[in-house]
Amino acid sequence: MDKVDHQKSKVRLRRTLIKTRQSMSVGEWREKSDRICTVLQSSTLFLQARTILAYFSFRQEPDLSPLFANTHHRWGFPRCIGQSLHWHGWTHEESLNINTYGIKEPLPQAPTIDPEEVDLILVPSVACDYRGYRLGYGGGYYDRLLSSPEWLTKPTIGIVFDFAYLPQLPVENWDQPLQAVLTETTNVIYPETG
Template structure:
């Protein structure tokens, strides 16, 4: 498939799946989110990890609030800095987050920045994912740019999404870098 056709197909899928996710009732969203993070905590990569990079739910992404409260990890959250992400230490229930340039809650710039060497696991938000580890994001390329660095690719990367957004195969460009696994409320697929 030509690159333009791949981009068009990604855009079509993104629109459909975001609409489907936004259509979840608050009760279903919380229920699916809780089941997802409970499944995630049973993964060996999660159990071994000391420092985990995560995200704050936006646009009905799986909510990780319960995970933050019930898992004794060192947490890192992203902050958009130009076209890149920086990662900052987050203390659930203590640190106050503020909306960033996309309305996503972010750490303040002066919070302790985490280094690559400290990170054991990256939890990646996804609009969709497939059984080969490819992810569909929002199209901004933040995680793609992060994982272009081979040092970041050595850290396990698990995409989090609701099960309806787990597809057999996503369209992807040659430069797309697959994740090490995807986790939904119903299944975990490690690549």
């Protein structure tokens, strides 16, 4: 498969999976999201983490917000600035902005979180495969983040629904495998990346 076909394949797969995700009823989405939160709370990587980078659900991504009131963890969320993600602390009492993509993010004056403070990154994904690779939204924000030296060794968990946990995804040479993938029924840690 040449590079153009490879990209078209990723675009088609991304479109199909997002459509499937958005076709879930609100009740099914809430139930599966709650199950993901339950599985995550029993994950060793989660239990050992103090500072966790997460995301606000967008386009019916798995919703982790019930966990954000847990004050045992310090929570960080991304702000898109240029081509990069910048991480800011946030507590559930604080206000949020809506960025140009329509995604919630902390206010600009929220305290920043430096890489050395981070114990775990919960990575939003369109899909993940059995090897730990993820399919994102095509903007490359997480690819750039996870391949930079200061973030390369941070534990990562891709969060997807079962239907988006696939045997194999198209992979580019810059793609970084995640350390683990978690769905509403599965928590898989990949020893070769851990």
